[in-house]
Amino acid sequence: MVWIAGAGGVGREALDVxxxxxxEVAGFLDDRLAGGLVRGLxxxxxxxxxxxxxxxxxxxxxxxxxxxxxxxxAAGGHPVTLVHPRAIxxxxxxxxxxxxxxxxxxxxxxxxxxxxSQVHYNATVGHDTRLGARVTVYPGANVxxxxxxxxxxxxxxxxxxLQGRTVGRAAFVGAxxxxxxxxxxxxxxxxxxxRPLARTSPEGVA
Ligand SMILES: CC(C)(COP(=O)(O)OP(=O)(O)OC[C@H]1O[C@@H](n2cnc3c(N)ncnc32)[C@H](O)[C@@H]1OP(=O)(O)O)[C@@H](O)C(=O)NCCC(=O)NCCS
Numbered sequence: 001m002v003w004i005a006g007a008g009g010v011g012r013e014a015l016d017v018x019x020x021x022x023x024e025v026a027g028f029l030d031d032r033l034a035g036g037l038v039r040g041l042x043x044x045x046x047x048x049x050x051x052x053x054x055x056x057x058x059x060x061x062x063x064x065x066x067x068x069x070x071x072x073x074a075a076g077g078h079p080v081t082l083v084h085p086r087a088i089x090x091x092x093x094x095x096x097x098x099x100x101x102x103x104x105x106x107x108x109x110x111x112x113x114x115x116x117s118q119v120h121y122n123a124t125v126g127h128d129t130r131l132g133a134r135v136t137v138y139p140g141a142n143v144x145x146x147x148x149x150x151x152x153x154x155x156x157x158x159x160x161x162l163q164g165r166t167v168g169r170a171a172f173v174g175a176x177x178x179x180x181x182x183x184x185x186x187x188x189x190x191x192x193x194x195r196p197l198a199r200t201s202p203e204g205v206a
Pocket of ligand 1: 175
């Protein structure tokens with residue numbers, strides 16, 4: 001009986017994956033909704049995870065995922081991976097504990113997914129690609145072969161990352177962007193070819 005941390009959009013999508021995969025879900029762990037019911041399942045506070053219970057984090061924000069994993073591990077929980085039966089996981093690909101792979105995703109051969117990483121529906125991940133911890137590949141994104149997505153990085157919906165590129169730690173590739181060059185850590189890039197998002201300060205100076 002798996003507990004899903006987060007009862008928002010991704011958490012409920014994780015429930016859908018569990019149902020399709022025939023995995024029983026005990027309930028949700030969510031501070032904001034604790035005490036209530038979501039999709040007919042009880043919601044508890046994360047600190048109330050029964051010791052030794054399996055859990056999966058269904059939350060998009062990698063920083064929140066990191067904080068929650070620490071709380072849930074300290075409570076004696078252990079992370080499990082959920083894969084939709086209509087996802088393809090090719091041979092020699094390894095998924096660390098806590099990963100979530102949604103329906104229609106295709107994760108090619110010899111790929112490594114780090115702990116608490118997520119590949120959302122209809123996204124593809126090419127051969128020999130490495131995903132660090134808490135990486136997110138949003139719906140319909142295409143990550144080519146031999147790419148390195150460093151810890152806490154995110155690839156937005158419909159984005160393309162060309163082969164061999166690195167997306168740095170905690171970087172964010174905007175929806176529909178095409179990554180043709182390495183993305184520095186903690187940088188948001190958008191567009192085709194992808195370039196850092198110019199942010200304008202309140203004074204109007206970029
Ligand atoms: C890139 C992103 C993170 C930027 O978010 P943000 O910091 O809140 O940026 P804003 O919405 O304030 O937009 C800032 C500027 O960037 C532009 N912009 C935002 N996202 C863009 C994108 N993906 N491609 C091109 N331009 C984009 C906006 O038009 C705006 O330009 P303007 O100042 O000329 O009007 C976000 O827009 C994005 O693409 N997120 C991914 C969403 C996604 O895939 N969700 C999946 C959920 S299932």
